[in-house]
Amino acid sequence: MRRSKVQSRWAGLWLVLTSTGLITSIGMAGTLDLAVIDAATGQPVPARVRVRDARGEDHVPPDAVTLQIVQDRWFYTAGVEQIDLPAGEVIIRVERGTEYRPIKTTIVIPDTGTVRFEAGLERWIDMRARGYVSGENHLHVTPAEAPVMPAGENLTYGTILSWWNGPREELPADWKWAVDLSFGGVTTPFSVFDAEVEHVWGAVYIIGPRQPLSLKAEQRRANLAYVKEGRDHGALICYQGGWSREVLVNALNGLVDVVNVCNNNFHRHKFQPRSRYSNLLQVEGFPQYPDTPEGMMRLNTETYYRLLNCGLRLAAGAGTATGAKDAPVGYNRAYVRAGERPTLADFYEAWRQGRNFVTNGPMVFLTVDPASGVGEPLRPGDTVDLPQTGGKLKINVQAISEQPLRSLEIVVNGRVVGSTPVGPDARSAELTVTQAIEEGSWVAARCTEEDLLLPDEELAGYRLESRHGNAPCRLRFAHTSPIYITVDGRGPRVASSIREAEMMLDAFERFARAKAAEEFLPEILEAVESARAALKGAAVE
Template sequence: MNTFPVFWQSRWVAVIGLVLVDWLLGRSTIAQSAKPVPLEVVVTTTTSPKPTPVRVRLTRAGRVVGQLPQQALGVMYGLWDHADGFGFQPDSSFYVNGRFSISLPPGTYELFLSKGIEFIDQRHQLVVQAGKTQKKSYLLTRWIDMAARGWYSTDGHVHIRRSPREDPLLMSWLQAEDVRVGVLLRMGDFWETYYPQYAFGEPGVYQRENHLLVAGQEDPRTPELGHALGYGASDKVRFSKEYYHYDAVFDQLHALGGVTGYAHHAETFHGYRGLTLDGLRGKVDVLEILQYCVDANPLRTDHYYHLLDLGFPVTATAGSDFPWCGQDHDHGSPEHSARIGNARFYVYTDKPLTNQAWKAGLKAGHTVATSGPMLDFRVNNARPGDHLDVKKGTKLVISAQAFGHATQVPLEKIELVGHGKVLASVTKREPGQSASQLTLKLDLDTLTRGIWLAARCFAGSQQAAHTTPVYVTVEGGGFHNPETAEKYLRRSENYLQEIEQELEKESQNPELRLWYYKKGLKSRIADTREVIEGLRKKLR
């Protein structure tokens, strides 16, 4: 039996009805206020009204918006050629060809825009209002234009597989980082290869306007001798049955028109051992001296100066090693994650950019490696990589300029280096100098013997640059350093002994196969020792 009076029954029905109506209206209001609102963004540059490829990162209250616009440019990438990423980059940013639209719930957002180290990064606050389509236009500004000076940015170490279908998308990735030449490296190890490229040489070149995609290789790669590089050859080279005989690969790459060298400063994976074996026998053209794979300091020159002081010309290069390495990569900060172009080198050519012009500049050593600062370095008007022969007593007029941006690439110091020693330096605190430009001039009088000369620069957090040297010889002599020659020759011998010790360690570990190639490597060690003895006599 119902004991509630009819009056109270009707009141409860009314109250419940009002609550229900109020709840429904509230939900409707909330739903209306939370209804996603279209946001349309267009990004151009101060030099062109056309939308430009750009890197975008969108956050709300410090958290990344986990939604990709339809216009995001997705390409599969990942460690060991796995599908670890596609549309989002490791720091949760994405690439677009200058415009995108996305629907977002009303609220306050932060929009980050960047286009490589020559453009000024932008950060904008976006207030998305309910029921109102947001249309935003942004203009990116260069703080320097190196291509206009004949210097073309190159990321010499990118690992992404590709076919002709991916080329346009990957090209936009490069353009979004303002990388003019991207070298996509087929990577190998003792068992197999990763990141395949559909073609090498000219058939593997994809060009859009003033940008190039080219194929190369990082192979052989071993933990005992380091990681080898090959650029510009007309085909890939791999000798699976002679895997630890790097020199055989280098010889064939040279025969195919390429250049060869070592990655990761020749520091990790005992690369200095391989560099000694191959470098002292004149088979090394380039060395990756700047990269974020070793530690927070991207510039490492110990093994570079080793070869230079012994009289071997080696070209300075750099590369991101995307997607493996990022600035401050061990700390996991999104802002410092792996990024194409975070370490790069610039190649000079006075011709329009083509694969052939780029290769010619690289082979000539006309390079500057950098993670931010830009350098202009001349010795009697000779450029980095040039060989300058002078008469005894000749005066050398040396000039070096560093260019940066007061907030994005704040310069600290520029140094002139000769035979590994700092001959002169200036800092931003000295009269006439600033965080955006440093100038250094020096005259070397009455030159009596050869010397290699280079410029290097240090800027804001973990930013540095280093030129390939100008190699100065006197009346046909060498540019080696007799003061350090014996030290470096002894060090070379120590590295050879390290290899010999490893050769005696027979191991069933499939990653450590150096011992299996004992006979061939002992022969190469003997050849290198002959070179060392010859240098000992010659460089006194």
């Protein structure tokens, strides 16, 4: 039986659960009555729940939307459930995105009776109160799942990749490009004509187009034509990573807005070892990143930095691939400053401008004092203009986390210019540096935390042995979009990165000539030449 209405008061025995503790009770039957509430308000909230009995079997209410994560079978609740369970110890886990402390506790189900309790989810941070809203760009959810999963993960905005190498999801005929979907008293605005083009050219997400893509999916056609059509329809153009084959060509042609730094190489409790993505264009001398969590984070960040060092303005992105990967919606998410009461269109535009950071755990806040010393601090997406002589800038970053922090760093033009020691149990850290700026630059901040929720033996269960396998992971991280600094009107131009980009364009041209169908080759070769011209202008500007 699945309850759809929340009762304000239950007769009989009931328990309150918070994020710690072992609570046992003897009731009248082998039934669990569950309520999930916001501990601060006392009101029911949607959440993701796992209920596991002593035999290791997970139990799910009838008709619930579920999520399989390796051996775990989770379900989403609107706040109240009733589940029949075998007698004995039951492990209950309750989670709701990044801003609430996860609950992991044990109760005892008796041979007879009903155990009733409330799971009180405690916020450790309120990002809406700080002026941020959240979303991501890589969700393969169905229209039926769409209202449920973001509500259960406290994600402000959602996306439905209804086109994935061709139409995938049949949408209601009356849906426009943006719709509001509700579950458990939470309404989530969605863009629904979103598309993913995923062939050998690299995965690109076309988010928020006002019309569905009309082009036919062609494996031997570069992403360029799809990206152009999406941009014509007002879409946010997002690439899976800075290591994608076509991202540089599209970006130098002004057709990329976002590059994912927190991408679907990272999942809840695990990561994808993908060292083979290190050098997809096979450019001589490029690094090979190790198949470790830190190696995959470096793959994402350092390939992003190369693009920024070519003078490109690209926001940091986040995407999880829920529906294609076994990970919760919004595990990788962007927090965006989109103004008061932002619409979905406002959110996408603010993300395009880089007014954000991305995370799968900790929160990071970057500011730069204005060069004049007067006025409000600048934040990601803003620009500092310095005269020909350059100047010194005061840079501040703060990190806050639910799990122990492990690092906090400031990065300028791809180099770490400041870091601070972080204690073994620290949940907050701050760093301020005064940095001399002599040439066009960008500045960003990043931090890491160690997820200690699970013991080693339990974490080991998240390993998947296959070509597309996963390995257990405790690393979680956050990264800001840049603050840009011009000197005498010139932005960042890092010579070593521009040389690497020139080699990438040569390698991409060889790749395109080998892979593109004859009828589609001229359009991508023209884009390569245009990219070369833009890069040459960056080098000599």
